Amino acid sequence: xxxxxxxxxxxxxxxxxxxxxxxxxxxxxxxxxxxxxxxxxxxxxxxxxxxxxxxxxxxxxxxxxxxxxxxxxxxxxxxxxxxxxxxxxxxxxxxxxxxxxxxxxxxxxxxxxx
Amino acid sequence: xxxxxxxxxxxxxxxxxxxxxxxxxxxxxxxxxxxxxxxxxxxxxxxxxxxxxxxxxxxxxxxxxxxxxxxxxxxxxxxxxxxxxxxxxxxxxxxxxxxxxxxxx
Numbered sequence: 199x200x201x202x203x204x205x206x207x208x209x210x211x212x213x214x215x216x217x218x219x220x221x222x223x224x225x226x227x228x229x230x231x232x233x234x235x236x237x238x239x240x241x242x243x244x245x246x247x248x249x250x251x252x253x254x255x256x257x258x259x260x261x262x263x264x265x266x267x268x269x270x271x272x273x274x275x276x277x278x279x280x281x282x283x284x285x286x287x288x289x290x291x292x293x294x295x296x297x298x299x300x301x302x303x304x305x306x307x308x309x310x311x312x
Numbered sequence: 313x314x315x316x317x318x319x320x321x322x323x324x325x326x327x328x329x330x331x332x333x334x335x336x337x338x339x340x341x342x343x344x345x346x347x348x349x350x351x352x353x354x355x356x357x358x359x360x361x362x363x364x365x366x367x368x369x370x371x372x373x374x375x376x377x378x379x380x381x382x383x384x385x386x387x388x389x390x391x392x393x394x395x396x397x398x399x400x401x402x403x404x405x406x407x408x409x410x411x412x413x414x415x416x417x
Contacts (some may be wrong), residue, residue: 231404257313
């Protein structure tokens with residue numbers, strides 16, 4: 199295992215409530231990513247971080263915010279959950295972005311918004 | 313934006329058969345990886361292969377970055393090879409939609 203822990207692993211929440219997912223790494227890698235996986239779409243990037251307090255948007259960032267106050271933790275927040283955000287969320291880490299880097303994934307968080 | 317296309321979308325194999333999965337990219341690719349998602353949803357790293365050929369047991373992969381494609385070969389398939397295979401590449405790891413492989417005993 200690449201030392202990545204996602205929590206919670208499963209969550210059911212109601213529409214309109216805030217939800218925070220946590221990704222914790224023990225590898226001291228600089229880059230962290232949040233993806234969502236939906237049938238027929240593969241994995242799509244939500245947000246990523248290239249260092250403490252340095253984050254940027256991915257292709258499906260609407261409705262999501264992130265924070266990274268320390269190297270090991272990357273939080274994904276749904277400010278007001280909607281049914282369209284029902285998905286499986288994966289966190290990934292890599293030593294660096296761009297050339298010559300390999301990414302490793304956490305075990306995923308299954309989120310259901312009812 | 314970057315497009316990553318995988319083919320075929322679905323593949324059914326008899327145990328012991330060989331197969332080839334393909335990944336095409338819309339631009340010259342770097343940082344290419346292959347993953348296997350098992351039936352429990354876990355993403356397992358198979359290959360980090362920005363160029364050239366690598367082999368790991370019954371699996372091997374080849375990437376020709378300048379021609380914008382990568383191939384994953386499965387030889388002597390086993391039921392444990394079932395699942396979804398993803399390729400991903402580029403700066404922020406753009407993923408293809410995956411190839412669902414079912415190996416029948």
